[in-house]
Amino acid sequence: MPFMPDQPPQSAETTTENSTAGRYDVVIAGGGVIGSACAYFLAENPDFEGSVAVIEPDPSYQYSASALSASSIRQQFSSPVNIAISQFGMAFLKSADEHLALDGVAPDLGLVExxxxxxxxxxxxxxxxxxxxxxxxxxxxxxxxxxxxxxxxxxxxxxxxxxxxxxxxxGEGWFDAYQLLMGFRARARAGGVDYIRARVEQVVCSSSGVSGVKLGNGETITCSSFVNATGCHAREIAQQAGIELPVxxxxxxxxxxxxxxxxxxxxxxxxxxxxxxxxxxxxxxxxxxxxxxxxxxxxxxxxxxxxxxxxxxxxxxxxxxxxxxxxxxxxxxxxxDYNVFDQNAIVGAHPTVKNFYLANGFSGHGLQQAPAVGRGLSEQITYGEYRSLDLSPLGYQRILDNAPLVERNCI
Ligand SMILES: Cc1cc2nc3c(=O)[nH]c(=O)nc-3n(C[C@H](O)[C@H](O)[C@H](O)COP(=O)(O)OP(=O)(O)OC[C@H]3O[C@@H](n4cnc5c(N)ncnc54)[C@H](O)[C@@H]3O)c2cc1C
Structure with missing residues (x-):
C-alpha cells in the first residue's frame, strides 16, 4: 500500500545542518529510494571520506514513485543486467536486518517471497x-x-x-517500499549524510562539469559530483547541464x-x-x-x-x-519515470559531463533496482569504476550510440 500521510513525518532537516553547509563533495538531487540508496552506500563505504547532501523538497514523499509503487521484485527479466540487479536486490532485502538496522532495530520490510x-x-x-x-x-x-x-x-x-x-x-515477491526508503534514509543520515529540505532549481555548470546547485530557498551549494535522482523530474534537471534524457x-x-x-x-x-x-x-x-x-x-x-x-x-x-x-x-x-528510448534505467556518469551521475528512467522497475544502483553509483563516485556489478550496459552511451537495451519483460 502506498504511504499517504495526513501530516508529513517530523523532520529535523534544515538547509544548513552541519559545518559543510554550502559545500559538499557529493550532492544528490532527489531523496527517493534511488537517491537515498546512493547516499546510504556512500555513507557505508569506508573508502569514501567525502561529505554528502541529499536535496529533497518533500519528506512526506507523497507524490514520489517510491511511495506509490507496487513494490514487487522479480528475476523474470529478459536482459542479464536486469536479472543480476534484481538478484542483488533480493539478497539485500533478505538481509535487510543486517544492512539497515539502526540502534539494533531494523525496518520491517514485510518481504513476502x-x-x-x-x-x-x-x-x-x-x-x-x-x-x-x-x-x-x-x-x-x-x-x-x-x-x-x-x-x-x-x-x-x-x-x-x-x-x-x-x-x-x-527470488521473487513483494515488500514494503516505504520501509525500504526510510531504512536507507535513516542509515544514510546516521552515517553523516545531510538531507536538505529544498528543491534544486538550477544545476550550475562550468567548463569542467557541474560546479554546484542553486536551491529554491536561494542558497547555492557547490559540489564535486552531482547525482540526478529526481525521478519524473530528471529530464528538466539534466537539461540544465545540456543533457537530453528521454524520460x-x-x-x-x-x-x-x-x-x-x-x-x-x-x-x-x-x-x-x-x-x-x-x-x-x-x-x-x-x-x-x-x-x-x-x-x-x-x-x-x-x-x-x-x-x-x-x-x-x-x-x-x-x-x-x-x-x-x-x-x-x-x-x-x-x-x-518512463524511458521512451528503451524502457530501462539510465545509470552512471555521463560520458562528457563526467561528474554528472544519472539514475533515471526506471520505467516501473526502479524499486527493486535501488540497492544495486545505489551501490553501483557509490562505487563509480568513490573509485571511478564499478567494482561489484558492472552497470555499464545501463549507461548513457547507449543513447548516443542509438543502441537500445531491449527488455522484453516490462510491466
Ligand atoms: C504505480 C507504480 C507501481 C510500481 N511498481 C513497481 C514494482 O512493482 N517494482 C519496482 O521495482 N518498481 C516499481 N515501480 C517503480 C518504482 O517505484 C520507481 O522506479 C522508483 O520508486 C523510482 O525511485 P526514484 O527515487 O528514482 O524516484 P522518486 O521516488 O519519484 O523520487 C524522486 C524524488 O525527487 C524529488 N525531486 C523532484 N524534483 C526535484 C528537484 N528539482 N530537486 C530535488 N528533488 C526533487 C521528488 O520529491 C522525489 O522524492 C512502480 C512505480 C509506480 C508509479
Whole structure:
C-alpha cells in the first residue's frame, strides 16, 4: 500500500545542518529510494571520506514513485543486467536486518517471497521460452508450466486461452517500499549524510562539469559530483547541464480490492493482456498499462476509474472467476519515470559531463533496482569504476550510440 500521510513525518532537516553547509563533495538531487540508496552506500563505504547532501523538497514523499509503487521484485527479466540487479536486490532485502538496522532495530520490510506467474497465449509462447532460457543461463531458478500443470497448481484460475506459464522457485515477491526508503534514509543520515529540505532549481555548470546547485530557498551549494535522482523530474534537471534524457512521466493506476471467495496461494500474475494482480495482505492489488500510454503532466495524479470498470475488472473475472465478486477498497495513481528510448534505467556518469551521475528512467522497475544502483553509483563516485556489478550496459552511451537495451519483460 502506498504511504499517504495526513501530516508529513517530523523532520529535523534544515538547509544548513552541519559545518559543510554550502559545500559538499557529493550532492544528490532527489531523496527517493534511488537517491537515498546512493547516499546510504556512500555513507557505508569506508573508502569514501567525502561529505554528502541529499536535496529533497518533500519528506512526506507523497507524490514520489517510491511511495506509490507496487513494490514487487522479480528475476523474470529478459536482459542479464536486469536479472543480476534484481538478484542483488533480493539478497539485500533478505538481509535487510543486517544492512539497515539502526540502534539494533531494523525496518520491517514485510518481504513476502512468492513468484511471478508470467502467462503466454500461443502467440507469446516463443517469447516466453526465450526469456526463460536467458533467465536459466543467469542462474534463475525458473521453469515453465503447461496448462495442465498450471491448473493443478492454481485451480482457481482459468487457463483456457493459455499455452504456457513461467514461475520461479525463489527470488521473487513483494515488500514494503516505504520501509525500504526510510531504512536507507535513516542509515544514510546516521552515517553523516545531510538531507536538505529544498528543491534544486538550477544545476550550475562550468567548463569542467557541474560546479554546484542553486536551491529554491536561494542558497547555492557547490559540489564535486552531482547525482540526478529526481525521478519524473530528471529530464528538466539534466537539461540544465545540456543533457537530453528521454524520460517522461507516465501514469499508472493501482486498485485495491477484496474478494468474497478464497483465492489461495496467489502469485503475482502477469496476464498476456498486460493486466497484473497480486495479493496484498488479505486483499489484492492490480493494474494495467493505459492504452494509449501517453506522457502526463507531473501533477496529474487523477485515478482513471473507467480503466478499472471497463478493462481491468472484466479481465480479472475472466482469468479468475472468483474475481467476478470483488469490492474495490482503495486506489491511487503514481508516475513511472518512463524511458521512451528503451524502457530501462539510465545509470552512471555521463560520458562528457563526467561528474554528472544519472539514475533515471526506471520505467516501473526502479524499486527493486535501488540497492544495486545505489551501490553501483557509490562505487563509480568513490573509485571511478564499478567494482561489484558492472552497470555499464545501463549507461548513457547507449543513447548516443542509438543502441537500445531491449527488455522484453516490462510491466
Ligand atoms: C504505480 C507504480 C507501481 C510500481 N511498481 C513497481 C514494482 O512493482 N517494482 C519496482 O521495482 N518498481 C516499481 N515501480 C517503480 C518504482 O517505484 C520507481 O522506479 C522508483 O520508486 C523510482 O525511485 P526514484 O527515487 O528514482 O524516484 P522518486 O521516488 O519519484 O523520487 C524522486 C524524488 O525527487 C524529488 N525531486 C523532484 N524534483 C526535484 C528537484 N528539482 N530537486 C530535488 N528533488 C526533487 C521528488 O520529491 C522525489 O522524492 C512502480 C512505480 C509506480 C508509479
Amino acid at each position: 512468492s513468484t511471478y506467474l508470467y502467462l503466454a497465449t500461443q502467440a507469446g509462447n516463443a517469447g516466453l521460452c526465450d526469456n526463460t532460457s536467458i533467465q536459466k543461463q543467469c542462474g534463475v531458478a525458473c521453469h515453465q508450466l503447461l496448462p495442465d500443470a498450471l491448473s493443478t497448481r492454481f485451480p482457481w484460475m482459468n487457463f483456457e486461452d493459455i499455452a504456457l506459464g513461467a514461475v520461479t522457485e525463489h 517522461f512521466p507516465r501514469k499508472r493506476c493501482v486498485f485495491v480490492f477484496e474478494c468474497a471467495h478464497p483465492v489461495e496461494g496467489c502469485p503475482l500474475v502477469v496476464d498476456p493482456s498486460g493486466l497484473w494482480f497480486r495479493p496484498e495482505g488479505h486483499q489484492f492489488i492490480c493494474g494495467i498499462p493505459p492504452n494509449p500510454d501517453v506522457n502526463v503532466a507531473p501533477d496529474d495524479f487523477m485515478v482513471d476509474h473507467d480503466l478499472f470498470e471497463e478493462q481491468i475488472w472484466p479481465l480479472l473475472a475472466e482469468r479468475v472467476p472468483a474475481f467476478a465478486e470483488i469490492r474495490v477498497t482503495n486506489y491511487w495513481a503514481g508516475h513511472y
